[in-house]
Amino acid sequence: MRLLLTRPQEDAQETLRALESQGHEVWLEPLLEIRDRNEAVVDLQGVQALMVTSRNGLRAYMRLCGQRDLPVYAVGPASAATARDAGFTEVHSADGDAVKLAELVRRELDPAAGALLHPAGRDVAGGLSKRLESAGYELRRVVLYDALPARAFSAATNALLRADTLDAVLLFSPRTAETFARLVLQAGLASACESLAAFCLSPAVASAACLPWRSVHTAEAPNQEAMLEMIGQAEKQMNEQRSGKAET
Template sequence: MGLMRVLVTRPEPDARGEADALRARGYEPVLAPLLEIEFLKGVPLDLDGAQAVVITSRNALRALADHPQREEVAALPLFAVGEATAWAGRQFGFSEVTIGPGTGAGLPPIIRREVHPEKGPLVHIGAEKVAFDLQGALEEDGFELRRVVLYRSHPVEILPDAVVADLASGEISRVLLLSPRTARTFARLAQHHGVVTETKDLVCYCLSKAIAEAVAPLGFTVRVPQHAREEDLLALLDSDASSS
C-alpha cells in the first residue's frame, strides 16, 4: 500500500514548506497552489503617528522585505495573526511581537487588551482582499485602522489534469485548506472539473470553521482542529490517519 496522498493548496513558497512537513510525517504531498501572489511595489506604509502594526499573513512580510520603510516599520510593535507569522516577524526584525490565535477574527480582543485608541492609529499591512473585516471590528471600539495593500492573490482557473484524475479516482484522499479564499477556489474548481460527484471519500482539513463552510455544502467530509494553527491541522491529519 502506498503513502497517503495529500493535496497542498496554499500559494508558493508556503506550499513547499507544507509539502516538506508532510513528507517528514510519512505522506506523499501533491502540490496544486490555488492562489498566485502578486507583490505591489512603491506603496507607502502610512506610518505617521502609528502606535502598532497588524500583520495577518507571512506574504505581507515578504512584500516588506525590500521596502524603503523596512526599518521604520520594524521599530513598531507588531500584532501577528498567529505563531508562524510572529516567528517570521521576529526574523524580519520586529522586536515587540504579540501573537494572535491564528485567525483575523481572534485578533480584536487581544488588540483591545494591549493598546488604547488614543495612543494612535494601527496599520494593517496585507492583501487587497481580506478574510475578516478587522477594520470594521476595531473601528467599533474607536480605533483608527489604516489598511496598506502590498499584495494581491489571484485564484487559478484550472486544476492540473493529473490532480483532477487523482481526485476523481480517490488516489488523492485528503486536501489541506488554510484560507477561506483558497477553500472557495477549491470548491469552484471541484465543481468545474466535475469531480464533486465522483469524489466520495475526500476529506478536507480546514484551518478554521469559516474555511470549512466554503467546502461543506459540496458534501465533502470536513475536519477542523480545535486551534487555528498549521501544526494542529497536521496533528489532526495524523490522528485520523492512525485510526483509519
C-alpha cells in the same frame, strides 16, 4: 496518507516539509498566486504598531519598507515567527484567531497613541477592522498584494482526482476552499470528492468547501500545528478502520 496541499507556493513549503516528515505523500497545487503591488506606498507617519493577519502581508511590507522598529501584533505563531526572523524585536501573537488579536490589541494599546497599520491583500474579512474601529482605533489598511485564484487545475492534479489517487485535500482559507470547489465543478469532478476527506483550518473554511466529501474535518485551532494533529488523528482512525475490515 496521500494529500493534496493547496496553499500558495511560499506558504506551502513549511507545511510540505512537516507533512513529509510525518510520512505523508504530498502533491502541491497552489490555488492562489500571491502577486505584490510594487507601486504601493507604505506611510508610517502616526503609526504605533503593525497589525499582521497573514505572512503574505508581512512579506510584502518587508519588501517595500525597511523599518523594523515598530511593535508587531500578529494573528498567529507563523506570522509572529516570520516577523522575528525578519528582525522585529517586539512581537505579540494571538494564536491564530483574529478575535483574540483584537482583544490583545485592546488590552495593550491605547487608541490615542496612533494608528495601526495593516499590510494586507485586496480581499480581507471585515471582522477585525469592525472590532477595532468600534473601540476607537484607527486601522489603516494598505493593500500590498493580490491573491489571484487559479483558473484551472494543473494537468497533474486533474489526473490525480480522476484516478482516485488521493486520500484528502488540505484547505487553509475560505478563498482557497471556494476556489477548489469552483474548479472541481468546472472540471466535472464532484464525484471524485466522494472518496476524499477535507481537512479545513477553521469552520469558515469548511463552510466554503461545499462539495460531496467523504468526510470534513475542522482543526481545533486555526493554525498549522492543529491541522497536523488533526491529520494524524484521522490517519490513525483510517488505519484502524482498514484493519477492522481486514480482520472481518
